[in-house]
Amino acid sequence: MPRFTGDASPYGGGDPYADYRAADLPFTGYADLADRRLGAGVVAANDEFFAERENLLKPEPAEFDPEHFGHKGKVMDGWETRRRRGTSADRPHPDADDHDWALVRLGAPGVIRGIVVDTAHFRGNYPQAVSVEAASVPGSPSPEELLGPDVEWTTLVPRTPVGGHAANGFAVDVERRFTHLRLNQHPDGGVARLRVYGEVAPDPAWLGALGTFDLVALENGGGVEDASDRFYSPATNTIQPGRSRKMDDGWETRRRRDQGNDWIRYRLAEQAEIRAVEIDTAYLKGNSAGWAALSVRDGEDGPWTEFLPRTRLQPDTNHRFVLPTPAVGTHVRIDIYPDGGISRLRLFGSLTEEGAKRLTARHQELGG
Numbered sequence: 001m002p003r004f005t006g007d008a009s010p011y012g013g014g015d016p017y018a019d020y021r022a023a024d025l026p027f028t029g030y031a032d033l034a035d036r037r038l039g040a041g042v043v044a045a046n047d048e049f050f051a052e053r054e055n056l057l058k059p060e061p062a063e064f065d066p067e068h069f070g071h072k073g074k075v076m077d078g079w080e081t082r083r084r085r086g087t088s089a090d091r092p093h094p095d096a097d098d099h100d101w102a103l104v105r106l107g108a109p110g111v112i113r114g115i116v117v118d119t120a121h122f123r124g125n126y127p128q129a130v131s132v133e134a135a136s137v138p139g140s141p142s143p144e145e146l147l148g149p150d151v152e153w154t155t156l157v158p159r160t161p162v163g164g165h166a167a168n169g170f171a172v173d174v175e176r177r178f179t180h181l182r183l184n185q186h187p188d189g190g191v192a193r194l195r196v197y198g199e200v201a202p203d204p205a206w207l208g209a210l211g212t213f214d215l216v217a218l219e220n221g222g223g224v225e226d227a228s229d230r231f232y233s234p235a236t237n238t239i240q241p242g243r244s245r246k247m248d249d250g251w252e253t254r255r256r257r258d259q260g261n262d263w264i265r266y267r268l269a270e271q272a273e274i275r276a277v278e279i280d281t282a283y284l285k286g287n288s289a290g291w292a293a294l295s296v297r298d299g300e301d302g303p304w305t306e307f308l309p310r311t312r313l314q315p316d317t318n319h320r321f322v323l324p325t326p327a328v329g330t331h332v333r334i335d336i337y338p339d340g341g342i343s344r345l346r347l348f349g350s351l352t353e354e355g356a357k358r359l360t361a362r363h364q365e366l367g368g
Helices: 053-057 204-210 235-239 353-365
Strands: 041-045 100-118 129-135 154-161 167-171 178-186 193-200 223-227 262-280 291-297 305-312 318-337 344-351
Touching: 041 053, 053 100, 053 193, 100 129, 100 154, 154 167, 154 178, 178 193, 204 353, 223 235, 235 262, 235 344, 262 291, 262 353, 305 318, 318 344, 344 353
Parallel strands: none
Antiparallel strands: 041 100, 100 167, 100 178, 100 193, 129 154, 129 178, 223 262, 262 318, 262 344, 291 305, 291 318
């Protein structure tokens, strides 16, 4: 895993990302469990003197305006604390254990595969080191409850030096389900963005109470396994909560110049019966898919069976289909013809008895 340490050069004008330090990280294909669209939030921080903690989870990259100053100083698009000091003139430096912290509620509880602590634009005012802890707390705990002595915190990222103006990535190998994180910066400074990549692990009791729900939704444990094209926007957008709000909030492919077609392969929450389908092309007008078909597969190696034949799609329209018989399986593939995009896919139904049993067993394995 690439590591960045030390200051970045002072901003010299032009594109502020020109000297940004980043690398390909193996876990960024997973969903961001700390996505605001899933309901994530920064519920508390011990200090946010220069810049608000909520900036940590903004979905877009951090921006930098060299002329933007406020009454407290330079306004940064991130979470930035004041400079720590020692206790006296004889001890002007902070103690070795002094640090700032922020509590993060994940939008979707799950198994964390990797974390990015992004210090974009924090060139000489980033933390010397960071650490990340995680906890699994049911319900909707308050910050005071999360900081209580009975909460068990597991270290995911030990105290590690980081670099300024860089995407500092950390692989995580802890096979447990977590609901909250504590981001620590040692001793102080600023972090632009926090990304928490992993697999959603839904609560089977909640899904069981719902009965019928969206089986492919990210928040319910669905996921994108692969896609033919991610040129303009990620396929994961199609299973985000709510309707698309603009064109790049869906999935759009490049223009094909061959006789093939584009597709996405999804993993459902577990084995389920699909009874109704929505294919939405909101905000895709001159670039929506022309036609779409859906197929289902049971298991990793089962055959694909078409359950929605190739159907004409309209631009900027939500298409609804009630299936004559349920489609049963664990994976679904949408094929669009020939290219273009869709904004959302919804697959409504319920878990089979076997699917519910396996989901419950997995939940228990992860400490749920």
